[in-house]
Amino acid sequence: MTRKWASLSTGSASTPAPPCPPPWPQATCRSPSAIAPEGRNFPHRIIELADELGELRVVTDEVGNPTFAPDLAQALAQLIETDAYGVYHLTNAGYASRLDLAREILRISGREDVPIEAITLDAFDRDSTPPRFAPLANTAAAALGIRLRPWQEALQAFLAST
Template sequence: MRVLITGAGGQLGRALQAALAGHTLIPFAHADLDVADRAAVFRTILSARPEVVIHAAAWTDVDGCARDPERAFRVNALGTQFVALACAAADAAMVYISTNEVFDGTKGEPYLEFDRPNPINPYGQSKWVGEWFVAHLLRRFYIVRTAWVFGPGGNHFVRKILRRAEAEGSLRVVGDEVGSPSYTRDVAEAIARLIETEAYGIYHFTNEGMCSRYDYAREILRLTGRGHVPVVPIALADFPRPSQVPPFTPLANRCGAALGIRLRPWPEALRAYLAEEGWLAE
């Protein structure tokens, strides 16, 4: 299968290349393809003749999107529209990588694939508009929502916690934001299995289970031999940010599980990642 990947230089993009190594891959990092450039998107996709396009390129700086919502819309919404229209012209299926932040976090239990989105910040809004374009412009598409992504090469929560523990010696971490961590290797392998099924639709691919940021940080520290580092739970309200944060957005994998695609529990995935980086103390 000929698979074109946008955002191939990001942490998920690199994991996708590894998971799809048996296919003919056409990777484009941001430096190679600006998805907000409509002409470049059409020229690239039509000339590559892919059977599937995995659109992983996005502006994922949530606070940055809050500061510059126009750019967020241009990259995440219109960029996705351009990719979807080019896929339609090239007769290619599309995988759109979306986010838990399309939900407002008020449900009180894990979100299902067909729960109604209600984003409360510019990042989530721009990604939701991207979902709308994909669903309305294409017949063959997969929308894959993931969350709290970590993996080799990324500047993610795990790395930030370890850096802060070393630099500060104690931590204050939000205890009332709950979600589902996602290991890039597991998400990429799930997507690789998904595109073989041609079971088009909406999917939630996160590692199983949920945790607060506080509990997540404590597990990171424990597994890396830093369990002695003091961690104080604080409220979202005590940690002001430019972006409003949805407080409870675990994602339930119902549609993928029906196809036999499940991701291991997040503590197991975290342990595997830390071992891969050489940080596991146990």
């Protein structure tokens, strides 16, 4: 297997030199924030707030690709094995608003009776300003046979395992 060189350098003196001078073949992967089983994440927070408050307010105009860390890791491993280079968007299939994702979390977890008020990003106090519509298309990796399952299926497995 050919060693791939990331497009980012650590700047460390111990970082090995690339096998050939720049520009060298590289794969750059873009993905949304991955939802991992450990730590604070959107699905766990939605369930926690539903149980604590009995109702939710969730943004409807922030849309992206819910992507789960185990699926992303598997796709990255598959990409490395191809020795292909270029820019790849690795995401679970499909996209959803935060509201769509919250509704699916509540449905899967048996909390579909919890009322949700749809709000806009403008009504949500937040330190950052995320893009309103930011889905990525997994076309380049799919052309290599690398496809991540639909986000709904990944969410079902995620909630079953945590």
